[in-house]
Amino acid sequence: MMLSDVMEDYLKTIYQxxxxxxxxxxxxxxxxxxxxxxxxxxxxxxxxxxxxxxDREKYRGVTxxxxxxxxxxxxxxxxxxxxxxxxEHLDYDWSEVHEEADRxxxxxxxxxxxxxxAALDDPDVDPxxxxxxxxxxxxxxxSDAESVTQFEEGDxxxxxxxxxxxxxxxxxxxxxxxxxxxxxxxxxIAPFGMITAQAIGADxxxxxxxxxxxxxxxxxxxxxxx
Amino acid sequence: MMLSDVMEDYLKTIYQxxxxxxxxxxxxxxxxxxxxxxxxxxxxxxxxxxxxxxDREKYRGVTxxxxxxxxxxxxxxxxxxxxxxxxEHLDYDWSEVHEEADRxxxxxxxxxxxxxxAALDDPDVDPxxxxxxxxxxxxxxxSDAESVTQFEEGDxxxxxxxxxxxxxxxxxxxxxxxxxxxxxxxxxIAPFGMITAQAIGADxxxxxxxxxxxxxxxxxxxxxxx
DNA sequence: TTTTATTTTTAGGCTCACCTAATTCATGTC
DNA sequence: GACATGAATTAGGTGAGCCTAAAAATAAAA
Numbered sequence: 158m159m160l161s162d163v164m165e166d167y168l169k170t171i172y173q174x175x176x177x178x179x180x181x182x183x184x185x186x187x188x189x190x191x192x193x194x195x196x197x198x199x200x201x202x203x204x205x206x207x208x209x210x211x212d213r214e215k216y217r218g219v220t221x222x223x224x225x226x227x228x229x230x231x232x233x234x235x236x237x238x239x240x241x242x243x244x245e246h247l248d249y250d251w252s253e254v255h256e257e258a259d260r261x262x263x264x265x266x267x268x269x270x271x272x273x274x275a276a277l278d279d280p281d282v283d284p285x286x287x288x289x290x291x292x293x294x295x296x297x298x299x300s301d302a303e304s305v306t307q308f309e310e311g312d313x314x315x316x317x318x319x320x321x322x323x324x325x326x327x328x329x330x331x332x333x334x335x336x337x338x339x340x341x342x343x344x345x346i347a348p349f350g351m352i353t354a355q356a357i358g359a360d361x362x363x364x365x366x367x368x369x370x371x372x373x374x375x376x377x378x379x380x381x382x383x
Numbered sequence: 384m385m386l387s388d389v390m391e392d393y394l395k396t397i398y399q400x401x402x403x404x405x406x407x408x409x410x411x412x413x414x415x416x417x418x419x420x421x422x423x424x425x426x427x428x429x430x431x432x433x434x435x436x437x438d439r440e441k442y443r444g445v446t447x448x449x450x451x452x453x454x455x456x457x458x459x460x461x462x463x464x465x466x467x468x469x470x471e472h473l474d475y476d477w478s479e480v481h482e483e484a485d486r487x488x489x490x491x492x493x494x495x496x497x498x499x500x501a502a503l504d505d506p507d508v509d510p511x512x513x514x515x516x517x518x519x520x521x522x523x524x525x526s527d528a529e530s531v532t533q534f535e536e537g538d539x540x541x542x543x544x545x546x547x548x549x550x551x552x553x554x555x556x557x558x559x560x561x562x563x564x565x566x567x568x569x570x571x572i573a574p575f576g577m578i579t580a581q582a583i584g585a586d587x588x589x590x591x592x593x594x595x596x597x598x599x600x601x602x603x604x605x606x607x608x609x
Numbered sequence: 610t611t612t613t614a615t616t617t618t619t620a621g622g623c624t625c626a627c628c629t630a631a632t633t634c635a636t637g638t639c
Numbered sequence: 640g641a642c643a644t645g646a647a648t649t650a651g652g653t654g655a656g657c658c659t660a661a662a663a664a665t666a667a668a669a
Contacts, residue, residue: 161625161626163625163626163627183646183647184646184647184648185645185646185647193626193627193628194627194628194629195646195647195648196627196628196629196647196648196649196650197626197627197628198647199647199648199649200626200627200648200649201626201627204625215634215647215648216633216634216635216646216647216648217635217647218647243495246472246502247495247498247499247502248498248501249498253494256492257491257492257494257495260490260491260492261487261490261491263490264486264487264489264490265483265486265487266482266483266486268479268483269469269473269483272473272474272475273473275474276472276473276474387655387656389655389656409616409617410616410617410618411615411616411617419656419657419658420657420658420659421616421617421618422617422618422619422620422657422658422659423656423657423658424617425617425618425619426618426656426657427656430655441617441618441664442616442617442618442663442664442665443617443665
């Protein structure tokens with residue numbers, strides 16, 4: 158199937174939004190994410206429906222079909238492999254790779270994908286701890302990690318994934334020790350959702366505004382319930 | 384200046400055609416090269432002229448302005464750095480890199496360019512022996528190499544550049560020892576322009592049809608006149 | 610020089626992905 | 640159940656990059 162870059166972007170976006178909980182994805186969510194207007198999204202969703210890539214119920218959003226999911230997974234695989242490669246072999250910092258990968262992900266061949274995967278020895282996760290879909294394009298099995306916002310003061314957790322994309326935010330987090338694999342103690346949860354935490358090994362505490370915290374996914378150490 | 388991929392392609396094409404001798408580049412040459420129709424080229428040339436990237440004399444072709452040349456050199460630099468990188472670090476064969484580089488060249492950042500150049504230690508030529516424009520984007524100085532078609536039977540020459548792009552042709556040439564750096568003895572020149580030659584170290588002779596030979600650029604060993 | 614052939618440009622149209630403005634639908638409130 | 644509110648869709652339009660067909664300019668031949 159010959160898809161435009163733009164269509165791939167819509168499918169990827171729908172996939173990512175689906176991952177974040179919701180089942181049906183609404184027009185306006187996609188519009189916000191891709192920074193276009195709602196009518197633009199509506200007409201694109203019609204085209205994606207015609208091609209059998211989304212199931213659409215007028216006025217109440219879309220879900221990906223199996224085929225649409227496969228396309229999205231391919232794009233996500235490209236994106237995360239590129240992020241991993243740039244970090245590993247071209248000396249990029251994890252905070253810088255997103256934008257570059259976003260532009261390249263639509264323009265690499267299957268061959269390139271395979272060579273990059275081989276050079277990295279088929280990694281499971283990208284530098285942000287996000288799972289890289291396998292070459293079979295099966296959906297990666299959901300990890301047991303949850304958003305750090307689900308935990309409480311005093312809990313100690315292990316950072317599994319930092320799904321934010323803003324380079325400045327990521328730099329800040331890295332500077333304060335918040336990276337995949339690090340242990341985090343939750344010191345305080347403010348009423349407006351801001352979390353203050355201490356990363357093991359870091360100089361001082363780190364503050365996570367609600368919208369940043371939402372992207373920090375963590376697990377209890379060794380499967381302890383919280 | 385914000386240029387579309389397509390505009391970059393036109394400028395690159397004009398630059399390459401200019402390199403191959405002609406001064407003014409005609410509408411039809413560009414059309415053939417980019418596989419579009421003449422009217423399409425005409426209207427694009429108008430746009431490039433408006434933007435000050437080409438000098439146009441109606442009905443008799445275009446030349447690049449300094450600014451247009453700079454853009455073209457940037458694209459060519461991207462292309463050739465990518466070819467070199469793919470060959471050097473991702474195990475591509477020189478016959479395979481062109482197409483991949485052609486798609487990626489428009490989508491890499493300045494930062495990516497710099498990192499790739501650093502990883503390769505600022506190479507002068509790509510795997511086909513074509514010069515890589517420097518980061519300053521000055522036109523590379525013309526080498527003393529000429530097309531092998533300019534030589535005669537019995538001449539011994541050194542291959543400097545193989546500017547063809549067809550993977551099959553390049554594989555054939557590599558199989559018969561025709562690669563940059565190799566010495567070549569011209570055995571026979573047929574009336575219809577086909578050249579038969581023997582590469583030092585290769586099993587048997589190699590036949591270069593006229594349109595292939597044109598792309599094989601060679602120099603006399605140690606500056607001997609021919 | 611006139612005619613013919615070739616190349617380029619003009620004219621008019623198409624599709625894609627976007628937009629704004631106006632309308633219709635869905636939903637929660639009285 | 641009627642009504643207000645917000646979200647989604649329809650209607651109509653734009654620019655980029657492509658096309659075909661027709662006209663004009665250049666170059667070559669008679």
